[in-house]
Amino acid sequence: MSSQSKGVLTGNEALVRGFYEAGGLVAASYPGSPTVEVLETIKSYEGVYAEFSTNEKVALEVAIGGSFTGARSMAVMKHVGMNIASDPLMTFTETPIRGGFVLVSGDDPGMASSQNEQDNRLFAKFANMAILSPGNSQEAKDYTKLAFSLSEDFQLPTLLNITSRVCHSRSVVTMGEREEHAPTGFDLDPVKYAMIPKNTYQAQYFMKDRLEKLQEYAYDCPVNQLEEKDGATILVIASGLMYYNLKEIDPPVSIYKLGLTYPLSIKRIKELSEQYDEIIVLEEMMPFIENELKIHGIPCSGKSYFSFTGELNSEEIAEGLYKAGVLKKKIDRAEKTAAVARPPLFCSGCPHRPIFDILKKSKVKIMGDIGCYSLAAQAPFNGSSSIISMGASIGITKGVQKALALKEDPKPLVAVIGDGTFFHSGIPGFINLLHQADDKDNLTIIILDNRTTAMTGGQSNASSGHYNLADDMNIDIESLIKTIGFKQVVMVDQFKYDEAKKVINNEIKRPGISIVIATRPCALKYKIKEPHFYVDPSICIGCRSCVNTNCPPIRMKEYKDYDKLKSSIDANMCVGCSICAQVCPVNAIKRSESD
Ligand code: SF4
Ligand code: SF4
Numbered sequence: 151m152s153s154q155s156k157g158v159l160t161g162n163e164a165l166v167r168g169f170y171e172a173g174g175l176v177a178a179s180y181p182g183s184p185t186v187e188v189l190e191t192i193k194s195y196e197g198v199y200a201e202f203s204t205n206e207k208v209a210l211e212v213a214i215g216g217s218f219t220g221a222r223s224m225a226v227m228k229h230v231g232m233n234i235a236s237d238p239l240m241t242f243t244e245t246p247i248r249g250g251f252v253l254v255s256g257d258d259p260g261m262a263s264s265q266n267e268q269d270n271r272l273f274a275k276f277a278n279m280a281i282l283s284p285g286n287s288q289e290a291k292d293y294t295k296l297a298f299s300l301s302e303d304f305q306l307p308t309l310l311n312i313t314s315r316v317c318h319s320r321s322v323v324t325m326g327e328r329e330e331h332a333p334t335g336f337d338l339d340p341v342k343y344a345m346i347p348k349n350t351y352q353a354q355y356f357m358k359d360r361l362e363k364l365q366e367y368a369y370d371c372p373v374n375q376l377e378e379k380d381g382a383t384i385l386v387i388a389s390g391l392m393y394y395n396l397k398e399i400d401p402p403v404s405i406y407k408l409g410l411t412y413p414l415s416i417k418r419i420k421e422l423s424e425q426y427d428e429i430i431v432l433e434e435m436m437p438f439i440e441n442e443l444k445i446h447g448i449p450c451s452g453k454s455y456f457s458f459t460g461e462l463n464s465e466e467i468a469e470g471l472y473k474a475g476v477l478k479k480k481i482d483r484a485e486k487t488a489a490v491a492r493p494p495l496f497c498s499g500c501p502h503r504p505i506f507d508i509l510k511k512s513k514v515k516i517m518g519d520i521g522c523y524s525l526a527a528q529a530p531f532n533g534s535s536s537i538i539s540m541g542a543s544i545g546i547t548k549g550v551q552k553a554l555a556l557k558e559d560p561k562p563l564v565a566v567i568g569d570g571t572f573f574h575s576g577i578p579g580f581i582n583l584l585h586q587a588d589d590k591d592n593l594t595i596i597i598l599d600n601r602t603t604a605m606t607g608g609q610s611n612a613s614s615g616h617y618n619l620a621d622d623m624n625i626d627i628e629s630l631i632k633t634i635g636f637k638q639v640v641m642v643d644q645f646k647y648d649e650a651k652k653v654i655n656n657e658i659k660r661p662g663i664s665i666v667i668a669t670r671p672c673a674l675k676y677k678i679k680e681p682h683f684y685v686d687p688s689i690c691i692g693c694r695s696c697v698n699t700n701c702p703p704i705r706m707k708e709y710k711d712y713d714k715l716k717s718s719i720d721a722n723m724c725v726g727c728s729i730c731a732q733v734c735p736v737n738a739i740k741r742s743e744s745d
Contacts, residue, residue: 154324154325154326155324156322156323156324156325157322157323157325158287158320158321158322158323159287159291159320159321159323160287160317160320161284161286161287161290161312161316161317161318161319162184162185162188162191162290162317162318163287164287164288164290164291164294164323165188165284165291165310165312166188166192166195167291167323167325168290168291168292168293169198169222169224169252169294170192170195170198170328171291171295171325171326171327171328172222172294172295172298172299172329172331173298173329173330173331174192174198174222174223174224174298175197175198175199175216175223175249175331175333176198176199176200176213176216176217176221176222176224176249177192177198177199177200177213177223177224177225177226178201178202178203178208178209178210178212178213178224178225179200179202179203179206179209179225179226180202180204180205180206180208180227180231180234180574181603181606181607181609182227182228182230182231182256183228183256183262183263183264183314183606184228184256184312184313184314184318185226185227185255185312185317186228186606186607186609188254189201189202189226190607190609199216202603202609202611204573204574204611205231205573205574206225206227206231206232206234207234207235207237209225209226209227209231210225210235210238210242210253213225213251214238214242214251216249216333217247217249217250217251217307218248218249218336218343219248219334219335219336220248220249220332220333220334220335221249221331221333222249222250222251222331223251223252224251224252224253224254224294225252225253225254226253226254226256227254227255227256228255228256228264229256229257229258229267229268229270230264230265230266230268230539230540231255232253232255232273233268234540234574234575235253236273236277239253239277239307240276240277241345242307243277243278243306244350244353244354244356244357245342245343245345245353246305246342246343246356247301247302247305248334248338249302249331249333249334250297250298250299250301250302250308250331251301251308252297252298252307252309252310253274253307253308254309254312255270255273255274255309255310255311255312256313256317257269257270257311257312257313258313259314259315259435259459259461259462260314260459260460260461262314265520265537265538265539267435267460269434269435270309270311271283271411271412271438272436272438273309274309274311274412275438277307278306278357278361279306279307279308279309280297280300280301280306280307280364280410280412280413281308281309281410281412282296282297282300282309282310282311282373282410282411283311283312283389283408283409283411284310284312284316284390284409285316285389285391285393285394286321287316287320287321287323288321288322288323288324289409290310290312290316291323293310293409294310295326296373296409297310300364300367300410304360304363304364304367305356305360306360306361306364311411312390313390313391313461315461316391361413364410364413365413365414366415368410368413368414368415368418369415369417369418370418371409371415372409373408373409373410374406374407374409374410374418376405376406376407376422377404377405377406377407378404379403379404381402382402382403382404382426383426383427383428384402384404384426384427384428384430384474384476385403385404385405385406385422385423385425385426385428385429385430386403386404386405386406386429386430386432386476387405387406387408387419387429387430387431387439387443387450388405388406388407388408388431388433389407389408389411389433389439390434392432392434392462393407395462395463395464396432396464398464399464399467399468399471399477399481401468401471401477402476403430403476404426406419406422408439411439412438412442414439414442416442416443416446416448419443419446419448420446420448423448423449423450428449428450428451429443429450429451430450430451430452431443431450431451431452432452432456432467432470434460434462435458435459436458437453437458455470455473455474457470465481468481493528493529494525495525495700495702496522496525496526496701497673497674498673498701498702498703498723498724498725498727499701499725499726499727500672500673500701501600501644501645501668501670501671501672501673501727502522502525502526502600503699503700503701503729504644504645504647504699505523505566505596505598505644505650505654505668506526506531507531507698507699507700507729507733508647508650508651508655509533509564509566509654510531510532510533512654512655512658514562514563514564514658515550515561515563515564516533516534516564517535517536517543517546517547517550517564517565517566518533518534518535518536518537518543518566519537519541519542519543519565519566519567519568519571519576520537520539520540520541520571521567521568521571521598521603521604521605522568522600522604522605523568523598524537530698530700531700534566540574540575540576541571541572541574541575541576541577541578541579542579543566543567543576543579544565544567544576544579544580544582544595545579546565547563547564547593547595548579548582548583551563551591551592551593555588560590560592561592562592562593562659563592563593563594564593564594564596564658565593565594565595565596567595567596567597567598568597568598568600568604569598569600569601569602569611569613570602570604570605570611572597572599572627573611573612573613573625577630577634580595580631580634580636581634583595583636584634584635584636584663587662589661589662590661591661591662591663592658592660592661592662593662593663594654594663594664594666595664595665595666596666597627597665597667597668598668599613599627599667599669600670600672601613601614601616601617601672601676602614602671602672604672604674604675608674608675610623611623612625613627616671618676628641628667631665631667636663638657638662638663639664639665640657640665640666640667641666642654642666642667642668642669643668643669644668644669644670645670645728647729647732647733648732650668654666673725673727677725679725680726680727680728680741681726681742682719682724682725682726682741682742683719683726683728683731683739683740683741684718684719684721684740684742685716685717685718685719685738685739686738686739686740687709687712687718687738689736689737689738690716690717690734690736690738691735692706692714692715692716693736694706694717695733695734696717696730696731696733697717699729699730699733701724701727701730702720702723703719703720703721703722703724704717704718704719704720704730705718706718717739719739721742726741728741
């Protein structure tokens with residue numbers, strides 16, 4: 151895209167443009183919604199080093215290394231990724247910044263695709279960072295550039311706090327020129343950068359001092375703007391998307407729009423509070439700004455009118471403003487049309503399906519993990535009792551097993567974990583399994599090695615190179631697991647259904663710890679399309695065993711000349727994995743001659 155042109159970009163694409171124009175050189179990420187597209191977009195720009203790292207902690211460390219060398223660097227992650235990255239983050243933020251450093255946190259109000267809804271503004275304050283909160287694509291670009299310059303000017307890492315609606319919605323963006331910021335080299339002063347106790351005490355004062363300077367800057371910072379309305383007695387403080395949603399309603403209030411949401415200029419807001427009868431803070435999720443004002447003795451309200459959870463659209467904001475007495479009339483909510491419920495399904499030919507079909511039939515308790523296979527938690531498989539966070543299934547299963555053993559209630563337990571999650575944070579859990587292992591333990595861990603990070607769209611991970619040489623890592627999980635010290639390790643081809651079923655059931659019965667590695671690749675990333683299957687209605691007895699495998703192309707239908715419903719397969723959707731044919735008790739499902 152040429153400079154000075156305009157384009158319609160998503161928030162994610164626009165922040166990448168900001169990174170590029172700011173002279174960004176190093177970017178690292180772990181894929182996760184709502185920010186997965188950021189790194190994918192950066193890869194289309196030349197002259198930038200970009201990688202999907204093994205997890206968010208490593209991504210942060212790669213970006214820290216870039217910044218230590220004077221390169222403008224960015225780490226990108228979804229909100230829960232900050233939990234993984236927080237260990238290096240909390241110490242990195244004690245050091246001065248060389249190359250501008252931006253941490254992008256994609257927060258997910260309403261949990262559209264996340265296991266929780268955490269407000270990472272709190273995390274950034276905890277870590278002594280500045281926070282910028284863009285509300286549309288132009289701001290995503292402009293604030294990214296500003297984030298780099300604030301980072302260098304005030305010597306602190308900056309959090310770009312972007313929410314899922316802003317990441318994915320599109321608006322017009324004006325492009326600019328790329329600035330050049332060459333790396334300065336790696337010659338750090340250990341007193342400032344080696345965070346041993348002798349040096350960290352001084353670092354506490356350094357952090358305090360730089361935040362106070364930034365607070366002074368916030369007084370008339372260009373991205374904090376007052377919009378006064380004639381006769382208004384109420385001031386609403388809003389940032390990010392909330393400002394734009396508020397503007398749609400156009401209430402009789404003045405607005406103080408915050409682009410720099412931390413630190414706040416308390417001096418400026420105190421002055422404003424003297425001009426208005428009331429201050430209302432409008433923000434999604436936690437009462438972050440509201441609490442900041444209250445801590446500093448500025449009377450205000452906010453969460454008493456607006457929901458503490460979920461997204462706040464214009465209707466919800468209007469309802470809150472009515473409760474607050476700002477709007478005199480209740481705004482009629484648009485009639486909600488009932489959308490047809492369409493629960494997410496495993497894809498056609500997904501290799502996870504036969505595993506969960508086998509486990510469902512074995513009636514064993516399963517601890518799930520984060521990945522596509524978390525879909526198995528819902529009907530018809532009901533195949534995971536718990537899903538907490540990346541890699542957690544292994545430690546949790548061990549704890550359950552040990553607690554049950556104390557109750558003298560030994561039960562076989564199964565944990566499932568994908569390859570991406572295994573590399574992300576599963577490996578320490580596996581190592582810990584061998585600690586105080588007991589022959590009476592009965593754990594079967596199934597590693598669903600589909601060779602990609604499938605849930606976020608098929609990004610490569612450490613074992614993807616097996617199928618695609620361009621993916622340059624091909625770590626062999628079996629060798630790694632054996633090297634850790636596991637003796638009972640078996641490989642299964644889950645498309646050989648009966649064989650896989652026998653192996654898995656044997657391992658579930660076997661006392662001790664068994665590792666089963668399921669070896670089929672993701673059906674979407676590595677499309678291995680075989681001739682499709684079809685149902686011969688003259689043989690089908692309508693038992694629904696095939697339908698119960700829950701593959702999207704299969705359904706029961708009426709056939710001419712048959713009273714009973716029989717199975718059928720949509721040839722256009724079938725990828726020919728053969729699982730349905732293998733579970734059919736009467737061989738009514740056959741492979742077509744060609745596709
Ligand atoms: S062969 Fe059967 S299970 Fe496999 S994709 Fe086709 S319909 Fe689905
Ligand atoms: S499993 Fe076989 S017999 Fe049963 S419904 Fe499917 S095609 Fe028909």
